[in-house]
Amino acid sequence: MTKIVVWIKNHRIASTLILIMVLAVFITAVIKTNNTDNVxxxxxxxxxxxxxxxxxxGTVTAVKTYQIRSGVTSTVIKLLxxxxxxxKKGDKLIIMDPSTVFSxxxxxxxxxxxxxxxxxxxxxxxxxxVVDLSDRYLVVTLEQQGALRVHQxxxxxxxxxxLRSESFDGVVESLYSHDNNFLVRIKTSNLPEQILPGMTVxxxxxxxxxxxxxxxxxxAIEDNKVFVxxxxxxxxxVKIKTGIIDGTVAELISDEVREGxxxxxxxKVSP
Numbered sequence: 001m002t003k004i005v006v007w008i009k010n011h012r013i014a015s016t017l018i019l020i021m022v023l024a025v026f027i028t029a030v031i032k033t034n035n036t037d038n039v040x041x042x043x044x045x046x047x048x049x050x051x052x053x054x055x056x057x058g059t060v061t062a063v064k065t066y067q068i069r070s071g072v073t074s075t076v077i078k079l080l081x082x083x084x085x086x087x088k089k090g091d092k093l094i095i096m097d098p099s100t101v102f103s104x105x106x107x108x109x110x111x112x113x114x115x116x117x118x119x120x121x122x123x124x125x126x127x128x129x130v131v132d133l134s135d136r137y138l139v140v141t142l143e144q145q146g147a148l149r150v151h152q153x154x155x156x157x158x159x160x161x162x163l164r165s166e167s168f169d170g171v172v173e174s175l176y177s178h179d180n181n182f183l184v185r186i187k188t189s190n191l192p193e194q195i196l197p198g199m200t201v202x203x204x205x206x207x208x209x210x211x212x213x214x215x216x217x218x219x220a221i222e223d224n225k226v227f228v229x230x231x232x233x234x235x236x237x238v239k240i241k242t243g244i245i246d247g248t249v250a251e252l253i254s255d256e257v258r259e260g261x262x263x264x265x266x267x268k269v270s271p
Contacts, residue, residue: 039227039235039266040266041229041264042216042217042220042263042265043262044260044261044262045214045216045252045259045262046215047212047213047214047215047259048215049210049211050209050210050215050244050246051206051208051209051244051246052206052207052208052209052210052244052245053204053205053206053207053246054146054150055146055204055205056142056143056146056184056203056205057140057141057200057201057202058139058186058200058201058202059139059201060136060137060138060197060198060200060201061137061138061197062131062132062133062197063135063136064108064132064135065130065131065132065197066105066106066129066130067112067126067129068127068130069124070096070121070122071124072123073121073123074098074120075118075120076094076095076096076097076115076116076117076118076120076121076127078094078095079094080092080093080095082113083110083111083113084111085109086107087104087108088104088107089104089105089106089107091103091104093110093128093130094115096127102127104130105130106130106132107132108130108133109132110128110129110130111131112129113127113128113129114127114128115127115128133193133197136188136195136197137173138158138170138185138188138201138203139184139186140186140203140205141181141182141183142183142184144182146205147184150172150175150207151172151175152172152173154171154172154205154206155169155170155171155172155205155206156171156205157170157203157204157206158186158202159201159202159203159204160195160199161202168188168190168191169188170186170187170203171186171188172186172187172205173185173186210243210251213251213252214251214252214253214257215249215251216250217249217263217265218245219265219266220263220265221242224239224242225237225240226238226240226257226263226264228256228257228261228262228263228264229262229263229264235264238257239254240252240253240254240256241253241254
């Protein structure tokens with residue numbers, strides 16, 4: 001300590017410059033911490049409900065699919081439908097030699113027709129496929145950790161890439177495994193006609209819900225801390241905990257942050 005004092009006495013100019021630099025850094029840090037010009041401000045915080053979800057990718061699947069097959073070697077005599085045609089139960093579809101007629105087993109759409117008139121087909125060859133496109137469900141693949149928390153009756157939200165402005169509802173019917181994959185069957189009844197079997201969908205299965213909790217934008221939380229706007233331009237750092245996180249919103253747990261408070265959100269710097 002004595003050496004430092006002696007050095008300062010012998011280097012008054014240098015020590016003064018160092019002191020000025022330290023004060024400048026300190027003042028700059030304080031200004032940055034308390035200046036709202038370089039940050040976005042959240043809307044006043046409100047209480048509400050938040051749902052914890054397990055996420056997965058689902059595939060739309062038809063409930064009723066039927067493949068018409070030939071039992072013997074025969075020849076295609078006449079095709080009465082084309083791919084994409086809608087048929088009613090009992091409609092004639094294809095005539096085979098010798099005079100065998102296949103009819104639609106239910107109302108549906110012809111989705112596969114690989115044969116042509118005059119072609120010889122062998123036993124068990126697929127002649128065509130009929131699918132009921134109006135009766136569909138989802139098969140969702142989950143990670144093991146997520147699958148352990150899913151059970152029958154849980155509600156799900158469905159979102160398609162091409163229909164981001166709309167969301168659809170579903171309910172978990174069953175959970176099972178196949179080839180080391182953990183699969184969930186989800187029942188849904190409000191899908192539009194253009195959603196076809198084979199299409200993929202983002203699925204969020206609700207696991208738990210918290211009501212009347214303080215909700216905050218996730219972007220305002222950094223290292224278990226938020227900056228609360230106090231006064232005209234003062235930002236006060238507050239330590240917090242988070243509960244359920246759902247997308248861009250988090251349950252905020254703190255005795256110092258209250259409903260109506262405004263939080264700072266760091267602006268993203270363009271590269």
